[in-house]
Amino acid sequence: MATPRSLILDLFGDYLRYTDAEVRLGHLTSLLGDFGVAPATVRVTLSRLRREGWFTSRREGRETVYTLSDEMLGVLDEGRRRIFAPPAVAWDGGWTMVIYQLSEAERAERDELRKRLAWLGFGSLSTSTWLAPGERTAEVDALDAVRRTDRVDVLRCRSRGLEHDRDLARRCWDLDDLATQYDAFVAQHRDLEGRAGDLTGADALVARTDLIATFRHFPFLDPRLPEQVRPDGWPGEEAHRLFADVHRRLGPPAREHVAAVVGRSIESPDV
Secondary structure, three states: OOOHHHHHHHHHHHOHHHOOOEEEHHHHHHHHHOOOOOHHHHHHHHHHHHHOOOEEEEEEOOEEEEEEOHHHHHHHHHHHHHHOOOOOOOOOOOEEEEEEOOOHHHHHHHHHHHHHHHHHOOEEEEOOEEEEEOOOHHHHHOOHHHHOOOOEEEEEEOOOOHHHHHHHHHHHOOHHHHHHHHHHHHHHHHHHHHHHHHOOHHHHHHHHHHHHHHHOOHHHHOOOOOOOOOOOOOOHHHHHHHHHHHHHHHHHHHHHHHHHHHOOOOOOOOO
16 A cells, blocks of 8 residues: 555645645645545654655645645656656667776765666666666766766677577566566556546546556666567556556546645646
């Protein structure tokens, strides 16, 4: 089950960011009540998130209004781009390779670089060598972890052929486990695809939020490999199609429900 923290971020990501990125405490308490979150838990969670820099707050009469920070808006923008990105990248047959030489004393810098490379869709070929399909040098060069050192080399390369490309993909990513997770997602939400047109109000909001909460970890795991390199029968395409279709179809009733609670129109996009 999603935590109150993640539910708040999901509600802002799909709806409340389009109401000037702010919401009254009473309205957010009502929305989280649809998910079974108690009012006391909402207040405690918001207080913690404000201390962590997620929100600023102000008083309007007897009501507290929470406004999402610019930094968290940036997080939402980046996450949305990844979640709704096409399931495969365009491919010129080449790879971008990152090789770094960071010592044990530089563990924090090394861990930061690995985390950012994984976010960009790179996979670990060996401890200090990472690969991603296509031209990715500009993205790597823009990383703060790369700018702070001269011991990171970014190269363009090609393999010996398509079978070698497929072998590299299998070595860099656990594609079997990822396929299993995609299959489980499709099986779990196939029934929702059939019922999406019948859901209204809070039911639509809860179903749509659960859908995105279940799907959003895939961009951290899936390198969006080119079709030529992916295993045969790759289930990621079906999972992406199902997610996008159900998310789009549940959009109007979910937005209508949120708009009724907060008293403002919601003009959020479906993708």
